[in-house]
Amino acid sequence: MSDENGPAAVAVLDAHGCHFIRTVDPDTALTLFAVVSEDPHDWDEIVDYWPRYRTPVVCEFLSGLAVENLDQKTAIETIRECDAWMVLDLNEKRLITGPGVPAIGRDEAFSMAQDDASEEERQSQNYPLSIHLPPWWELHEQVDTAVIDAPRETPINKPHVDRNVLYGDPLIQDIAARTLETAASEAWLASDASENPRSRHPFTIAVHRDWLMTPRDDLDGRMPRQLLHGGHHWIGLLVWGQQLRVQEHAPVVAAPDHVFGYETAPMGDEEMVVYFDLCRELIDAAWDWCTCERGKHAIEHDPEHRLQLVQWLREVKQQWLEAPFEGGSPPSFIIECSQRRVPRGVGVPIEGMTRLEEKEQHVIDCDCPICSMMADGVFGMGFVGLDGHHLELDNEFAFSMFETREQWEEEQRSYAAFSEEFEHQASEHSEPKELDEFESVWSGIVSDAPIPGDPNGHLKMAFLLAEIISDMETLENAEDEIPVLNERFRDYRNSDEDQLTATAERLKRYLQFLANEHPELTGKSADFQSRIDEQLRQRDSDAST
Numbered sequence: 001m002s003d004e005n006g007p008a009a010v011a012v013l014d015a016h017g018c019h020f021i022r023t024v025d026p027d028t029a030l031t032l033f034a035v036v037s038e039d040p041h042d043w044d045e046i047v048d049y050w051p052r053y054r055t056p057v058v059c060e061f062l063s064g065l066a067v068e069n070l071d072q073k074t075a076i077e078t079i080r081e082c083d084a085w086m087v088l089d090l091n092e093k094r095l096i097t098g099p100g101v102p103a104i105g106r107d108e109a110f111s112m113a114q115d116d117a118s119e120e121e122r123q124s125q126n127y128p129l130s131i132h133l134p135p136w137w138e139l140h141e142q143v144d145t146a147v148i149d150a151p152r153e154t155p156i157n158k159p160h161v162d163r164n165v166l167y168g169d170p171l172i173q174d175i176a177a178r179t180l181e182t183a184a185s186e187a188w189l190a191s192d193a194s195e196n197p198r199s200r201h202p203f204t205i206a207v208h209r210d211w212l213m214t215p216r217d218d219l220d221g222r223m224p225r226q227l228l229h230g231g232h233h234w235i236g237l238l239v240w241g242q243q244l245r246v247q248e249h250a251p252v253v254a255a256p257d258h259v260f261g262y263e264t265a266p267m268g269d270e271e272m273v274v275y276f277d278l279c280r281e282l283i284d285a286a287w288d289w290c291t292c293e294r295g296k297h298a299i300e301h302d303p304e305h306r307l308q309l310v311q312w313l314r315e316v317k318q319q320w321l322e323a324p325f326e327g328g329s330p331p332s333f334i335i336e337c338s339q340r341r342v343p344r345g346v347g348v349p350i351e352g353m354t355r356l357e358e359k360e361q362h363v364i365d366c367d368c369p370i371c372s373m374m375a376d377g378v379f380g381m382g383f384v385g386l387d388g389h390h391l392e393l394d395n396e397f398a399f400s401m402f403e404t405r406e407q408w409e410e411e412q413r414s415y416a417a418f419s420e421e422f423e424h425q426a427s428e429h430s431e432p433k434e435l436d437e438f439e440s441v442w443s444g445i446v447s448d449a450p451i452p453g454d455p456n457g458h459l460k461m462a463f464l465l466a467e468i469i470s471d472m473e474t475l476e477n478a479e480d481e482i483p484v485l486n487e488r489f490r491d492y493r494n495s496d497e498d499q500l501t502a503t504a505e506r507l508k509r510y511l512q513f514l515a516n517e518h519p520e521l522t523g524k525s526a527d528f529q530s531r532i533d534e535q536l537r538q539r540d541s542d543a544s545t
Contacts, residue, residue: 008084008101011075013091014042018075020068027057027112028065029086031129033104036088036095037238038341039134039158041260043067046088051351052242052253052341055112055127080145092152094138103141106133107237109244126248130241134158134234159230159266165218166227166275171211172282172313178207179286180306194291197284204283209398211279228275229403231266235341239268243343243383254340254352268338269401273386274331276399278320285316328384329358346382357384367469367482369462369489441523442467457535458493464531465489468514468524475518485510492532500539504532 007023010032024032031053038049047062054060070078079085084100097104112127133139136158140147165171182188182203193199212225219227242252256262267275289309321332329344333355337344344357391399395412402408444467451460469485472478488507495503508529515525 006084006100008086008098009079009082010086010088011072011079012043012046012088013072015091016042018070018072019043020070020075020078021065022068022078024065025058027055028059029101030104030110030112031055031058032088033086033095034129034131036137037130037132037134037241038255039093039137039265040090042090045256045259048256048259052255053129055129055250057112057114057127076145076148079148085145087148089148092138093134093136093156093158094140094152095133096140096147097142098145099142101142104131105141106139107131109241127250128241128244128248130237130244132234132237132241135231157230159227160264161227161267162219163263165216166224167278167317169310169314170216170218171224171279172310172317174211175207175279175282175286176306176309176313178210179283179290180309182207183287183290193287197287200284200287204280204287205394205396207283208279209396212398225398228267228272232269232272232401235266235268235338238341239338239343242341243345246343246345246348252342252345252348252350254337254342254350256352257340262339265339268341269388270386271335271338272401273388273391274325274334274338276388276391277325278317278331281320282313282316285313289313324358329355333357334386343383344385346384348383367473367486369465369469369486370459372486372490373459373462373493441527456493461489461493461528461531461535464524464528468521468528471521471524472514472518475520478514478518481514481517485514501536504536508532 007025008029010021010024010029012019031050032046034053035046035049038045038052040046040049050062059065079087079098082100083098085098086101087094087096089096108131110129110131112129136156138152138154183194188194188203191199193203212228213223215221215223238255246252286309289312321335322330325331325334334344336353336355337350337357340350340353342350342353346357349356388401391401397405397408400408402411442464444463450457454460465485469482472482472485488503488510492500492503492507511525511529515522
């Protein structure tokens with residue numbers, strides 16, 4: 001909002017009464033509007049969430065506002081006399097604004113600027129403010145005050161996630177019972193699943209699917225799968241909002257973990273992905289136990305020994321949650337970040353949390369020059385995430401990140417149409433063509449245009465070098481030469497101006513050595529050397545001008 005809109009009156013309704021602010025400036029009103037994105041339960045939670053949305057254009061603490069405790073009737077009577085007003089109804093999950101407040105919308109992003117800044121300063125200021133109202137909140141904008149007294153238009157359909165069931169003994173008991181029953185079945189015994197882990201996959205799918213898709217009494221007839229959905233897209237937007245703040249040098253602020261309903265709040269994307277992997281880890285561990293001697297004894301002779309499997313799975317779960325996940329932070333930290341609605345940036349501090357995202361260990365020993373540049377911090381802060389693509393690999397709705405079967409089936413149809421078109425185009429271009437002597441030696445697409453954010457051209461060169469290294473990995477006696485090539489390129493891109501010519505020459509000499517040793521690399525080696533020369537000429541030209 002701009003100051004042209006003028007101040008507004010704000011009423012916050014919660015179970016304790018009405019918190020009334022007679023006048024707030026437009027930026028503060030907009031920020032209060034944004035805080036509703038977190039689904040606060042009462043005024044105290046608005047205070048707790050405020051740091052996640054505060055920008056330099058508003059007060060640091062809400063204690064700086066003149067907040068009155070009024071009865072709701074008096075507050076609404078006062079609002080009726082105003083043109084610009086806003087009601088945050090935390091009880092009924094509704095956000096209502098009057099005619100004098102401009103329409104804002106459910107999902108919007110604003111760039112905040114200080115009112116007393118000059119036009120030039122305003123151009124350089126970019127304090128991001130993201131608004132993403134929860135799906136179960138109603139939004140009524142620029143309406144009459146009669147809407148305040150009217151009931152909600154729809155029921156409050158907020159997901160309630162029972163993590164005690166999803167992560168606790170109900171999960172472990174269910175997996176133990178299903179895997180033991182499966183291991184004693186005719187289908188299992190007729191297969192080679194006991195000896196061949198790969199043959200267990202169809203059984204794994206069945207156990208996992210049946211856990212997710214079976215209604216349970218301890219969930220009031222709901223299926224565990226239903227608890228995973230309903231809010232993950234919304235939480236993803238809140239996490240993205242925090243990531244935007246980091247890009248403008250604002251801190252990442254974790255949502256407090258003492259708020260009402262923290263343990264039962266909806267899942268985010270990353271928690272869904274980790275939960276899928278946890279279920280698979282437990283099922284795989286159960287198969288291993290069933291195929292060992294004591295497992296066979298439990299199946300064939302003494303059902304009481306099955307308690308040992310439950311205890312074993314408890315230990316597996318705890319160890320897995322605290323072990324590094326794909327070389328990075330443990331699943332427990334990923335889940336906490338998802339619940340507290342913050343992005344995971346390598347080494348990026350999070351206000352309200354003590355742990356940091358750990359650098360993936362594979363980068364240290366990776367042969368990829370692009371990964372090496374990432375490890376050196378060339379691209380600035382690195383954020384990591386889980387996209388959940390592997391949840392779709394089994395072609396099962398149960399594991400999909402789509403909430404409804406209709407959405408999933410529509411995606412399946414779209415993917416099938418895309419695949420058909422892709423195969424059709426591939427068949428049209430499958431005819432052999434004559435070799436062009438001027439054709440690029442590179443298999444990837446090489447454009448003369450620079451890559452945005454790559455002023456020195458090093459990233460573009462890293463992509464080409466990665467292709468050379470990929471070729472070297474298929475050649476005999478080239479494995480020990482890859483680290484040397486990476487080291488020469490690292491020295492070149494990290495060189496000061498007075499060292500640049502020397503490090504460039506060392507890199508070119510080594511590329512020529514590789515071409516002499518491995519004729520298959522001659523074309524790419526020669527082209528890469530010419531690109532180094534061109535880069536040096538361009539730098540000399542820039543320096544002279």
